[in-house]
Amino acid sequence: MARSVNMEVHAIRREAFVEAAQRLIQAKGYERMSIQDVLDELGASRGAFYHYFESKAALVAAVVDRMVDEATAASAPIVDDPGLPVVVKLDAVVGGLAQWKGERTDLVLALLRGWPADENAVVREQFRRGLVARLAPMLARIARQAQAEGLSPAGAPEDIARVLVSLIQGANETAVELYFARRAETVSFAAVERTLAAYAGAFDRVLGLPAGSFPMADRATLRQWYG
Numbered sequence: 001m002a003r004s005v006n007m008e009v010h011a012i013r014r015e016a017f018v019e020a021a022q023r024l025i026q027a028k029g030y031e032r033m034s035i036q037d038v039l040d041e042l043g044a045s046r047g048a049f050y051h052y053f054e055s056k057a058a059l060v061a062a063v064v065d066r067m068v069d070e071a072t073a074a075s076a077p078i079v080d081d082p083g084l085p086v087v088v089k090l091d092a093v094v095g096g097l098a099q100w101k102g103e104r105t106d107l108v109l110a111l112l113r114g115w116p117a118d119e120n121a122v123v124r125e126q127f128r129r130g131l132v133a134r135l136a137p138m139l140a141r142i143a144r145q146a147q148a149e150g151l152s153p154a155g156a157p158e159d160i161a162r163v164l165v166s167l168i169q170g171a172n173e174t175a176v177e178l179y180f181a182r183r184a185e186t187v188s189f190a191a192v193e194r195t196l197a198a199y200a201g202a203f204d205r206v207l208g209l210p211a212g213s214f215p216m217a218d219r220a221t222l223r224q225w226y227g
Contacts, residue, residue, distance in 0.1 A: 014052045016042060018062045026107040030060060030114040061126035064111075068130035071100035072138075079138045086146045087213050090203060093138055094168060098217050102224060115176060131172075132165050139164045143207065151208040163206055171199040175225075182226045192226045193219075 020041040024033045035049060035056050053059045078084060078092035101108045115124065139161035146152035152160060174195060181187040196217060203214040 010052075013048075014062075017044075017049065017052055017059060018066055021059050022063050022066070022107065025060070025063065025110045027110075029110045031117075035059075057122050060123050064123055064127045065130050067100075067107075068127065068134060071097050072134045074100075075138060079141055086142055086149065086151060086207060087209065089142045089145070090139075090207070090214060093135065093142070094171075094203070094214075095217075097168070097172075098221060102221055105224070112176060112179065116180070128169060131169060132162075135165050135168060136161045146207045146209075152206075153208055160206065164203070167199060167202055167206070171196065174199070179225060189222075189226055193222060196222070 017038060020038050021033065024037050024041060028037070033056075035046070038044075038059070039046060039049060049059075053062065072093070075092045075096045079089045081089075136158070140157040143152050143157035143160035143164070147154070147157065178187060178192050178195065182189070182192065200214050201211065203209070204211055207214075
């Protein structure tokens, strides 16, 4: 019993560091946030910090991991609903990620500002692995339903899911590049729409859906990020 209590306390204390880091990233930005800022926020010692995390990058990776959990949690019940069509489920997964970002603009922008830097490679890899781990099983279930309805091409649903995850990751990376390009005024809004629409078309083709079945992000959302 004592061991389980200790593990619970450990998890609570670790989560406190993650929550503090998320607040500070949103307030100050990733690059300006320091380990000392986190310690000051919690009134904790440096030794306590290193009991849970080996570095600032490891802490930020935990923040990103938590974000991926939050961004994908709402999609699971929709994907598991046997009465919903494939398009609705796919939109719940991809659209849910976009909605989550839209509701946390300050936090996402704070992360984006330091995202392309070389020192953030570990964090980007953590984000990639987190997406694969959480999205692949859900997308495999969607692919299985699409096959049962005579839509998706033959093949293992798990393989189709990996292709879909790759598309989501590619769309996310492209969206980040386009965000910075729009800020630098090196790409037009129309070009952003065309590029992201191409990803939407790719989702249709992989799942064997009629062209235009999978909607790209609505214009209001695109204007929020790229207008």
